[in-house]
Amino acid sequence: MRHLLAAVLLIVLSVFALPAAAQQAGRLIAADSIAETPAGVQAWRVQYWTTNQNGQSFQVTGIVAAPREAIPLRPRRVIAWTHGAWGVAEKCAPSLSPNFFDYTAGMDAVRSGYVVVAPDYIGLGSPTMHPFLVGTDTANAVLDAVRAAREIPGAAAGSSFAVWGESQGGHAALWTATAARSYAPDLTLVATAAAAPPTDLAANLREGSDKNARALLMSFALHSWSTLYGFSMDGIANRANQGIINRLAQNNCVSLNAKPKLGTILGILTVARATRNKDIARIEPFGSFARANSVDPARVPGPLLIAQSSKDTIVAPAVTRKFAKAVCRRGTPLRWIDMTGDHGASARESAQETIGWITARFDGNPPPNDCRRI
Structure with a gap:
């Protein structure tokens, strides 16, 4: 009888444990292949689990893209692309847009051999309010997207990653860097790049x-x-x-x-x-x-790249430069890219230099430091 009760208890506990295991942050729910992609690119629309700052679980969406070639012997390098402001309504998810590949500067990195993980964040593409510029919630969604991408066999994504974002996504990239070590110790952050990032909201x-x-x-x-x-x-x-x-x-x-x-x-x-x-x-x-969701320069690890246009009319250049100077005072190596285009072109204008800088960080080269000229 005692053995029978133990067996029944084990079954009951297993049944109740299943939902919690299934909702584990970073677990992939689905990966649907995308038929129409740029030449040389394979991609998947993904659903995965993440959590907000209160530990509440959410099903969220995004896109994972990788080179269309044979799976390499070693896992591929990963860039988490954090998108700029598309809106706050569910319908505004970048992954739902037919123009996703045209408007996503981060996809340029696939041609350099990277897996690019592009989360929608919480509430875009999923039925809950999007936490706009909420640092921890966004960082969790980004880090869990990198985890989920590793479950797609064809992507061959590794655990080492860089994060690169533009505008709202620059804020997301900086918060992701801040949270990476504590929230996702199973991942290794190699570098952080932010184009026109809102820092002091x-x-x-x-x-x-x-x-x-x-x-x-x-x-x-x-x-x-x-x-x-x-x-x-x-x-x-x-x-x-x-x-x-x-x-x-x-x-x-x-x-x-x-x-x-x-x-x-x-x-x-x-x-x-x-x-x-x-x-x-x-x-x-x-x-x-x-203030709580602004970026604390003392908490952002290096190496760090910031690209900012002096003619940006949306993210004030003076605010970004003030943040960069605060980072430099902490002794963090900082690559600074000056631009002259409009806000919407920030990532595209700096893409070639940013991808090259990220690659050099993966290769283990010493990071350049522009702090003296900022």
């Missing part, structure tokens, strides 16, 4: 010179944070304008090849006027939350 939302872009990004942040955490927008906008902020975020994805609709333009102009003299750094709880 309140300063970036205040100092970007394009007031209309600022208004749209502010709408994304306010809608995301108020929905996820119950923050009241009363100190920022009246109820009518709060409704406009929410609708802008719910209905609009960033589109690089289409003009915005008239309603979107009018909404952005209204939000720009309503928030013209609002500094979220001084409005609680948004100020504290923005």
Whole structure:
């Protein structure tokens, strides 16, 4: 009888343990081959498990791409590509876009032999609110994507990786570097590259010179944070304008090849006027939350590359340079790339140099240090 009870107990425990094991962060759920890819590239739309900062599990999505060639004897090097702002609605996931390969500068690295892992983050492509510019949640989703890619046999992804991102993805890359050692000790971070990264969130939302872009990004942040955490927008906008902020975020994805609709333009102009003299750094709880999710230069490990255009109207160059100087004061080796293009071209303009710099880090070469000239 005692043996029978023990057997029954084992079965019961096994049944209840299955969901927890199945939802383990970094576990691959599905990898569906993509038929139409650039020449020489094979790719998969993936689903995998991740967790937010509270330990809650989420099914999330992304794309993994690798060279279309025989599997090498050694695992391939990996770059985690962290995308810029596409929006906060579920439909805005980069992996859902027919233009994904055209608009994803990180895919250039596949031609250099890398596996490129491109997560959508939580809430893009999956039915929950996207935690826009929320550092820990985003970093977890990136690190778990790198883990999940290792379960795709055809990718042959290794455990050593670099992280490279642009705009919102620059913020994501820096947070991923900060969290990598503690959250994913099974992975080895080799290098971090960030093009036009928002670092001090309140300063970036205040100092970007394009007031209309600022208004749209502010709408994304306010809608995301108020929905996820119950923050009241009363100190920022009246109820009518709060409704406009929410609708802008719910209905609009960033589109690089289409003009915005008239309603979107009018909404952005209204939000720009309503928030013209609002500094979220001084409005609680948004100020504290923005500070908590800004990037701490003391916590970002090297080697590090930052690419920033002096003509960027969305991520203020002065804010990025201030962050870079703080990194340098910590003695972290920093490669600094000056550019002159617009914000949307930040990663593409610096791609060749960034991929070369990442490759040199994988090869074990000493990192260059531009701190004296910043």
